[in-house]
Amino acid sequence: MKLKLYILITTTLFLFISCNKKNNRKIVVNNKEALKQAIKKAEPGDHIILKNGIWSDVSIKFKANGTKENTIILKAETPGNVFIEGKSNLTIGGQYLQVKDLYFRNGHTPTNSVIRFKTDNETPAFNCSVTNCVIEEFTQPSRDIKDHWIELWGQHNTVANNYIAGKSNQGPTLRVFLKGNEHINNQHQIINNHFGPRPRKGGPKSETMQIGDSYTSMTPSYINVSNNYFERCNGEVEIISSKSNFNVFKNNIFFECEGSLVLRHGNYATINGNVFIGNINSEFIGGIRVINTGHWVTNNYFINLKGKEFRAPLAIMNGIPKSPLNRYNQVTDVVIAYNSFINTQTPFHIGVGANISQAEVLPPSEIRSAIPERTIIANNLIHNQNTTHNVVKNYDKIEGIQFFNNSTNTQYQKELIKNGITSEDINLKQHDTLIFYPDNYNKDLYNGFNFNKITTDIFGNKRSLDNNNIGAIVKADQTTSFSNFNYGTTWYQPNQNKYNSKNHLVNTNEELLKAIDISKNGDTILLNANIFNINKSIAVDKNLILKAKTTEQVTINFTSSNSAFEMHPKGKLKIHNIEIVGNKQQDAFKTLDKNMSKAYDIFLNNVSVKNFKSVLETSKGSFADTISIINSKISHCKKGLLLNKETNDKGDYNVEFLIVKNTHFDSVSEKIIDYYRGGYDESTIGGNLYFIGNTVTNCGKQEKDNILIKNRGIVQVFLHNNTFINNPVKTIAVLWGEKNDTPKNNSINNSGEIKIVQNLKLKLVY
Numbered sequence: 001m002k003l004k005l006y007i008l009i010t011t012t013l014f015l016f017i018s019c020n021k022k023n024n025r026k027i028v029v030n031n032k033e034a035l036k037q038a039i040k041k042a043e044p045g046d047h048i049i050l051k052n053g054i055w056s057d058v059s060i061k062f063k064a065n066g067t068k069e070n071t072i073i074l075k076a077e078t079p080g081n082v083f084i085e086g087k088s089n090l091t092i093g094g095q096y097l098q099v100k101d102l103y104f105r106n107g108h109t110p111t112n113s114v115i116r117f118k119t120d121n122e123t124p125a126f127n128c129s130v131t132n133c134v135i136e137e138f139t140q141p142s143r144d145i146k147d148h149w150i151e152l153w154g155q156h157n158t159v160a161n162n163y164i165a166g167k168s169n170q171g172p173t174l175r176v177f178l179k180g181n182e183h184i185n186n187q188h189q190i191i192n193n194h195f196g197p198r199p200r201k202g203g204p205k206s207e208t209m210q211i212g213d214s215y216t217s218m219t220p221s222y223i224n225v226s227n228n229y230f231e232r233c234n235g236e237v238e239i240i241s242s243k244s245n246f247n248v249f250k251n252n253i254f255f256e257c258e259g260s261l262v263l264r265h266g267n268y269a270t271i272n273g274n275v276f277i278g279n280i281n282s283e284f285i286g287g288i289r290v291i292n293t294g295h296w297v298t299n300n301y302f303i304n305l306k307g308k309e310f311r312a313p314l315a316i317m318n319g320i321p322k323s324p325l326n327r328y329n330q331v332t333d334v335v336i337a338y339n340s341f342i343n344t345q346t347p348f349h350i351g352v353g354a355n356i357s358q359a360e361v362l363p364p365s366e367i368r369s370a371i372p373e374r375t376i377i378a379n380n381l382i383h384n385q386n387t388t389h390n391v392v393k394n395y396d397k398i399e400g401i402q403f404f405n406n407s408t409n410t411q412y413q414k415e416l417i418k419n420g421i422t423s424e425d426i427n428l429k430q431h432d433t434l435i436f437y438p439d440n441y442n443k444d445l446y447n448g449f450n451f452n453k454i455t456t457d458i459f460g461n462k463r464s465l466d467n468n469n470i471g472a473i474v475k476a477d478q479t480t481s482f483s484n485f486n487y488g489t490t491w492y493q494p495n496q497n498k499y500n501s502k503n504h505l506v507n508t509n510e511e512l513l514k515a516i517d518i519s520k521n522g523d524t525i526l527l528n529a530n531i532f533n534i535n536k537s538i539a540v541d542k543n544l545i546l547k548a549k550t551t552e553q554v555t556i557n558f559t560s561s562n563s564a565f566e567m568h569p570k571g572k573l574k575i576h577n578i579e580i581v582g583n584k585q586q587d588a589f590k591t592l593d594k595n596m597s598k599a600y601d602i603f604l605n606n607v608s609v610k611n612f613k614s615v616l617e618t619s620k621g622s623f624a625d626t627i628s629i630i631n632s633k634i635s636h637c638k639k640g641l642l643l644n645k646e647t648n649d650k651g652d653y654n655v656e657f658l659i660v661k662n663t664h665f666d667s668v669s670e671k672i673i674d675y676y677r678g679g680y681d682e683s684t685i686g687g688n689l690y691f692i693g694n695t696v697t698n699c700g701k702q703e704k705d706n707i708l709i710k711n712r713g714i715v716q717v718f719l720h721n722n723t724f725i726n727n728p729v730k731t732i733a734v735l736w737g738e739k740n741d742t743p744k745n746n747s748i749n750n751s752g753e754i755k756i757v758q759n760l761k762l763k764l765v766y
Contacts, residue, residue, distance in 0.1 A: 028077070032058055039063065044070035052077045056086040063119045066096030076101035079132060080491040093119030097128040104135040109147055114138055116151040124154035124182055130162065132489045137166035141595040142621045143201060148175040154182060158189040163488040165196025168598045172210035173198060178219050178244055190225045194488030197232040199599055202623045203652030204684050206235030212244030214326035217265030219244055226250040229487035234258040237310050237685055242269055249274060253482055260286035260311060268294040273458045275482050276313070277434065278305035280343070286311035291319065292329045297336045299458045301472045303434055305344040310685060312349035313341060318396055319370035326766055328353065331372035338454060340381045340471035342436050345389045347382055351396030353682060358738060361761040373400035378446040381438060381471030382408035383426055391421060404446035407470050434482050437473035445470065505549065509533055519544060527554040527578065535559045540571035547576035553608065555579040563590035569598035576605050582612035589616045596622035607632045614639035620646065624655040633664045640665070640672035649678035649763040659690045669702040677713035680762040688716040696722065700729040709733040713762060717741040724751035736760050
C-alpha cells in the first residue's frame with residue numbers, strides 16, 4: 001500500500017513539473033509565411049525569432065496564448081537588426097505574449113495603428129508587452145492621415161524600454177482605449193520609454209499620449225505612466241492628454257517639450273515626482289494643466305519655464321458650468337503641494353481659459369466661467385534669479401484657492417493673496433546644473449488632510465516630522481540626476497550618425513546642379529560666378545545652404561516651368577546673398593502637391609526674389625516649421641506668400657513661424673501674405689507671424705479682397721515698425737484684439753488702415 005502511494009505521489013509530481021516546465025522552443029523564421037505558421041502553431045514558452053534583415057510590407061498578426069509561467073516571445077534574431085519597413089503593422093491578441101527588439105522605420109502603417117494590442121474586436125491583449133523596440137519616423141505620407149503608433153486595448157499590458165520618435169501626421173503617438181468592460185480598469189504600464197522628438201504639426205490632434213477620450217472619461221483606467229523621458233515632444237499644446245480616472249504619472253522627465261501634461265478629462269489623477277525642464281529662450285514650454293476633480297500634484301520639479309496660460313508651469317483652468325463631456329469641467333478638490341519652481345516665471349496661472357469677454361461670438365456652452373473651488377496650494381518653493389516676477393497670474397477670481405506655507409524670494413500680489421505665501425530669502429543648495437533645494441529650512445509645514453500620505457520626496461527620500469523640506473526635494477546626493485541615460489532600449493542611441501558638412505565651390509550651371517545632387521545634409525554650395533541659368537526646378541529634400549562666394553550678390557535666372565525650388569519633406573533651404581529671377585510663369589518656392597509627410601524650412605537672408613507668379617505656393621497638408629525672410633527684397637511678383645490651404649476650419653495651418661524682417665516688398669500685384677488658420681480651438685496657440693521693420697510699396701493693385709496681409713485666425717501677430725507707402729488697398733491687416741495682437745510704430749501713407757477686431761467669430765472645431 002505504501003509503495004503504491006509513493007508511486008502515485010511521485011508520478012503526480014513528475015506530471016505537475018512536466019506540465020509547468022517551460023518548453024522554450026526556438027523557432028527561427030525568415031519569411032512571412034514561415035512567421036504566420038510559427039504563430040499559428042505557437043505553444044506556451046515558444047520563442048519565435050525573426051531572422052535579421054529587412055521585413056518589408058508585412059502585417060504581423062500575433063494571436064496566441066501563453067501562460068504566466070511560459071510567455072510566448074516574438075523577437076529579433078539580434079536586437080535592432082530586424083527592420084520592419086514599407087506598409088507594415090503588428091497586432092497582438094491573446095494572453096502572455098511579448099514582442100521585443102524590433103525596429104520600425106522607412107514606412108508607415110496601412111491601418112490605423114503601427115502596433116495594436118488586439119488582433120480583432122473579439123481578441124484583445126491581456127498581460128502582453130512590447131519592449132526594447134524602436135519606432136522612428138514611421139509616419140504617413142500626408143500629415144492629414146490619422147493613425148496611432150501604439151494602441152493599448154485589453155488589460156494589464158506593458159509598453160516598456162522603447163524609443164519612439166518622429167511622428168509628424170495627425171493622431172496621438174500612443175493611444176489608450178477604454179471602450180468596453182474588457183478595456184477599463186486596465187492597469188497598463190507605460191514605463192522606462194524614451195519618447196523622442198515629435199515635430200510641430202501646425203494644429204491640434206498630435207499629442208504624444210492620449211489616455212481615453214471624452215466619451216469614456218468617467219471610466220476608471222488606473223494607467224501607470226512612470227519613469228519615461230519625453231524629449232522635445234512638440235506636436236501640440238498637450239504632450240499627455242489624460243482623459244480617464246485614477247491615472248498615475250510619476251517620475252517622468254519632460255525636456256524642452258512645447259506643451260504640458262494635461263488632466264484634460266477624468267478625475268483623481270496622481271502627478272508625483274515629475275521633472276519639467278525648460279529653456280529660458282522659449283515661451284512655448286509648459287508644465288501641468290489642471291482640469292476636473294480630485295487630483296494630487298506633488299513633488300514635481302519645474303526649472304527654466306516661461307510659458308503662459310495654456311502652457312503655464314502650473315495652469316488651473318476655469319470650467320464650463322454643467323459642462324458636456326467633451327468640454328471643460330470645473331476644477332475642484334485638487335491638492336498642489338511640495339513642488340519646486342526654480343527660475344520659473346509666474347508659476348501659478350489660475351482661471352486659465354476664462355472667456356466671458358468673448359460671449360458675443362461664442363455660444364453659452366463654450367463660456368468658461370466656473371472658477372476653481374476647494375483647491376489647496378501648499379508647501380511649494382518658488383525661487384527666481386529675477387525677483388520681479390509675480391507668483392500668481394489670475395484670469396478670474398481666485399477665492400476658491402487656499403494657499404498655505406508657500407515660500408518665495410519673488411514678489412507676490414498681497415492684495416490678491418492675503419495669506420499662505422511668504423516672501424523671504426531662501427538659501428539654496430546646488431547639486432548639479434539643474435538640482436536646487438533649500439538648505440536648513442526649519443519652518444513648520446502645512447499638514448492638511450491626507451498630507452501624511454506624502455511620505456517621500458522626488459528622489460524617494462523619506463519625509464517625516466524631523467526630516468522634511470519645502471518643495472520637491474528633501475535632499476540630494478551624488479546618485480541623483482535628471483538625465484536621459486536610463487530610458488529607452490538597450491541597443492539604440494539616437495543621433496549617432498554625425499556628419500561633418502562640406503563646402504562645394506561651383507562656377508558653372510552644370511557644377512551647381514551636380515553639387516546640389518551629391519551634397520549631403522548641412523553642406524554649403526558656394527556660387528563663384530556672377531550669373532547662373534537654370535532650366536529645371538531644384539528639388540530640396542535635405543538641409544542645403546546656397547550662398548555667394550563673395551560679398552557681391554550672385555544671380556540665378558530660372559526658366560523652369562513649375563518653380564525655382566521644389567520643397568520636399570524634411571527639406572531645409574538656406575539662401576544667402578543671391579538674386580533669384582523668374583520669368584513670371586513659375587513660383588519661386590513651391591511644395592509638392594501631396595505627400596508632404598514632414599515639415600520643411602526656408603531661410604532667406606539678403607536675397608532678392610523677382611519676376612515670379614508667387615513667392616511661395618503651398619499645398620493642403622504641407623507644413624513649414626519656419627519660413628524666415630530677412631534683409632531681403634521681393635519685387636514684381638504677382639502674389640506673395642500663400643500659406644492658406646488649411647481651409648477645413650479644424651485648427652490647422654501651413655507654417656508655425658513666419659518671420660519677415662527688414663525686407664522690402666515692391667510691386668507685388670496681390671496680397672503679400674495670405675496666412676490662414678480656421679476654427680475655434682482654444683488650445684491651439686499658433687501660428688506666429690512676425691512682420692517687423694519692413695517696407696511695402698506699390699503692392700496690392702490687383703488685390704480683389706483689398707487687403708495686403710491676410711492673417712485670419714493666426715493667434716500671434718507682431719506687426720511692428722513697418723512702413724507702408726502707396727499701396728491701393730482699404731486694409732493692411734486685421735488683428736485679433738482678444739489675443740493682444742496690437743500694431744506698434746507703423747508708418748502708413750496712402751495705404752489703407754490696420755484694423756483690430758476684438759472678438760473674432762470662428763467655426764467651432766469640436
